Amino acid sequence: MKIALLGYGKMGKVIERIALERGHEIVLKKDEFNTYDGLSTADVAIDFSVPTAAVSNISSCFNNNVPVVSGTTGWLEHFDEMVALCNEKQGGFISSSNFSLGVNIFFELNEYLAKIMSQFDSYKVTMEEIHHTQKLDAPSGTAISLAKGVIENSNYANWTLDQAKSNEIHIEAKRIGDVPGTHTVTYDSIVDSIELKHTAHNREGFALGAVIAAEWLAGKTGIYSMKDVLNLK
Numbered sequence: 001m002k003i004a005l006l007g008y009g010k011m012g013k014v015i016e017r018i019a020l021e022r023g024h025e026i027v028l029k030k031d032e033f034n035t036y037d038g039l040s041t042a043d044v045a046i047d048f049s050v051p052t053a054a055v056s057n058i059s060s061c062f063n064n065n066v067p068v069v070s071g072t073t074g075w076l077e078h079f080d081e082m083v084a085l086c087n088e089k090q091g092g093f094i095s096s097s098n099f100s101l102g103v104n105i106f107f108e109l110n111e112y113l114a115k116i117m118s119q120f121d122s123y124k125v126t127m128e129e130i131h132h133t134q135k136l137d138a139p140s141g142t143a144i145s146l147a148k149g150v151i152e153n154s155n156y157a158n159w160t161l162d163q164a165k166s167n168e169i170h171i172e173a174k175r176i177g178d179v180p181g182t183h184t185v186t187y188d189s190i191v192d193s194i195e196l197k198h199t200a201h202n203r204e205g206f207a208l209g210a211v212i213a214a215e216w217l218a219g220k221t222g223i224y225s226m227k228d229v230l231n232l233k
Helices: 010-021 051-063 076-089 101-117 141-151 204-217
Strands: 002-006 025-030 044-047 068-070 092-095 124-131 158-160 168-175 182-188 193-199 222-224
Touching: 002 010, 002 051, 010 025, 010 204, 044 051, 044 204, 051 068, 051 076, 068 204, 076 092, 076 222, 092 204, 101 141, 101 182, 101 193, 101 204, 124 141, 141 158, 141 168, 141 182
Parallel strands: 002 025, 002 044, 044 068, 068 092, 092 222, 124 168, 158 168
Antiparallel strands: 124 182, 182 193
16 A cells, blocks of 8 residues: 655654555655655555644645545644545545544543443543643643543533633643653542543554554545544444
8 A cells, every 4th residue: 555644753754664564655755845746646645744734734635536544633623624625525534633542442431431420410520631742732632532522421511721610621731751642531529539541652552543544544435533443333
């Protein structure tokens, strides 16, 4: 399979190594200094760039009939535009805040726990996420996905980084050293606490999941999620 890498930072380099180990070919390594030359020859693109480049990268994929897997976060105010363009061009698209197989299982557990805990008003939910100091957006896209998973399965209405109201989930975002990503969902009452936690040990899990998603998406059209890739629906 021919893969275009859109974004060639730390994650892009790990994705490249894993893709090559799995027998794939890299036909483009796009960073801020080069063009999209070679994109049209790709079977699929993987976008792990920066928020300011994501829309251009994803649009270029659809305009070149290349399905795209995007793990870039912080640009989702343009998500509906990209979905519309994908549908117009009959493209293929997977966007996820986190491609780690473990995190996507964690998402499912989070939603299941939220359904159970919605019956018990004595518990208040809070979240904490810790990432490396180079991460540009806060809270993380993974933390936002976790909050949405709770909101969709409970009486909470919103999340906030500030002081939370009774119907809001407070997210504490920390930036420490070279932490790949730690996310904790806590249900706290006066008698006890329940914690659901995922700790990434390195970037390998994110990269492997992205390559697996690209392998699954190649040759397909439509809008999909990691639930489709991992058959979690």
